[in-house]
Amino acid sequence: MSDNKTVGGGSLLIAWQLKNKRVAIVGGGEVASQRVDSLLATDGQIDVIAPSSGLYARCKKLIDEHPTRVTHIDKEFAFEDSEGGEVVGNVDLYAYDMVLTALDDAELSRRIVEACRSRRIPVNAADIPDLCDFYFGGQVRDGPLQIMVSTNGSAPRLAAMIKNKIREGLTGYEGEALTRVGILRNKLKERVPGIGGNLGKRRMKWMSGICERWSIEELAKLDEETMDRLLDSGWEKGIVLDPPRNQWTSIVSCACLCIVAVVVTKRYVLR
Ligand SMILES: C[C@@]1(CC(=O)O)c2cc3[nH]c(cc4nc(cc5[nH]c(cc(n2)[C@H]1CCC(=O)O)[C@@](C)(CC(=O)O)[C@@H]5CCC(=O)O)C(CC(=O)O)=C4CCC(=O)O)c(CCC(=O)O)c3CC(=O)O
Ligand SMILES: NC(=O)C1=CN([C@@H]2O[C@H](COP(=O)(O)OP(=O)(O)OC[C@H]3O[C@@H](n4cnc5c(N)ncnc54)[C@H](O)[C@@H]3O)[C@@H](O)[C@H]2O)C=CC1
Structure with a gap:
């Protein structure tokens, strides 16, 4: 594997938040259906702009199944006029925070991209990578x-x-582990609120310690009772408690060491 310190030529990898935002998908075919699927994972509102006649079964199903998230705008997108030097379509692009085209018409796709760019709306055209602001x-x-x-x-x-x-x-435990750690982090922030400073550093060090000492599977099984114990007997005393497994292992190891010490002392020292 080559070293990954690339300078230039890549894209910015970010997790775009779409809460309270509206996204337009122009087209209702196979690729549009994939876009709806991807957007459903976010909190954004989705408008599918396509004529009913061209709506694929999968796309229609997603629209029907998620009426509060997806709205079907039953029309063929078209440019009508130009106003003050700006091309105007039969759909108000300004209503959108993001536009995706998934069309079998490259020329229309290109014109939509241009219209979005002049309005500074981020846009992806499934068929014209060179014109995309971002890729899926x-x-x-x-x-x-x-x-x-x-x-x-x-x-x-x-x-x-x-x-x-x-x-x-x-492993299959990652999602649950992340959810559980998220709850623990919130509990810690509630217990010791405040941003930055030494407290922030202490919080971060303690949370990192938990993440490093507990396995993903152990974190996935972290219940609220154990979280409270970690905070009461761990955080409050400035220590990172090990998972129960390790505590038992430590107790058993200690016990074994003690027995060995007693045997050795009796045999070789007290002879
Ligand atoms: C640039 C990009 C723009 C964008 O769509 O954002 C783009 C562009 C194009 N794709 C085309 C073709 C295919 N796309 C797929 C599949 C996927 N395409 C996806 C993303 C992207 N596709 C973006 C860059 C991704 C990156 O950086 O790697 C995925 C990963 C995610 C998603 O779409 O959600 C999804 C897999 C999802 C999954 O299964 O998990 C397959 C395979 C298949 O269908 O199984 C084929 C056929 C085989 C092939 O060509 O490889 C063509 C037509 C080319 C032509 O006409 O010849 C164009 C246009 C062009 O390249 O000119
Ligand atoms: N980025 C990607 O992953 C991929 C991109 N592509 C490209 O994406 C584009 C779309 O592919 P598919 O979804 O398979 O095409 P498709 O033919 O399944 O769907 C096209 C859709 O556009 C709609 N449409 C056409 N004119 C319209 C208008 N004026 N207004 C609103 N809707 C209109 C049709 O009704 C139809 O729903 C193609 O150009 C293809 O080359 C294809 C495969 C993968």
Whole structure:
């Protein structure tokens, strides 16, 4: 593997938040259906702009199943006029925080991209990578865990295959572990509120200690009672408690050491 300190040529990997935001998908085919699927994982509102006649069964199903999240705007997107030098379509693009095109019409796709760009609306055109503000990628999701595999437009099929390999390499406990650790972090923040400073440093060190000392499977099984114990007998005393397994192992090891010490003392020292 080559060193990964690339300068330039890559894209910014971020987890875009869509709460209280509206996203338009222009098109209702196979790729549009995948886009709806991807967006359903977020908190964004989704408008699918496509004529009913061209709506694929999968897309229609997703619209029907999620009426509060997905709205179907039954029309063919078209540019009508230009106002003050700005092209205006039969859909108000300003109503959107993000636009995705998934069309079998590259020329229309290109014009939508241009209209979005002039309005500074982030846009993805499934068929014209060169014009995209951002790309989609292969996704692995498990609760709060989100892994995206991007090849920066080079090889989408390979992205999907690498994604499958990553998914196979996971234990299946990651999502639950992240949820549990999230609860513990919130409990700690409630107990010791405040941003930054020495307290922040202490909180971070303690949380990192828990994450490093407990296995993913152990964290996935962390119940609230144990969390409270970790905080009461751990955080309050400035220590990171080991998982119960390790505590038992320590007790058994201590007991064994004591027995060995007694035997050795009796045999060789008190002879
Ligand atoms: C640039 C990008 C723009 C964007 O869509 O954001 C883009 C562009 C294009 N894809 C095309 C083709 C295919 N796309 C897939 C599959 C996926 N494509 C996805 C993303 C992306 N595709 C973005 C870059 C991703 C990256 O950086 O790696 C995935 C990962 C995520 C998703 O779409 O949600 C999803 C897999 C999801 C999964 O299974 O997990 C397959 C395979 C399949 O369907 O199984 C094929 C056929 C085989 C092949 O071509 O590889 C073509 C037509 C090319 C032509 O006409 O020849 C274009 C346009 C072009 O390249 O010109
Ligand atoms: N990025 C990616 O992962 C991939 C991209 N592609 C490209 O994405 C594009 C879309 O692919 P598919 O979804 O498979 O095509 P498709 O043919 O299944 O769907 C096209 C959709 O666009 C709709 N449409 C056409 N004109 C419209 C208009 N004026 N307004 C609103 N909706 C309109 C149709 O009704 C239909 O629902 C193609 O150009 C294809 O080359 C294809 C495969 C993967």
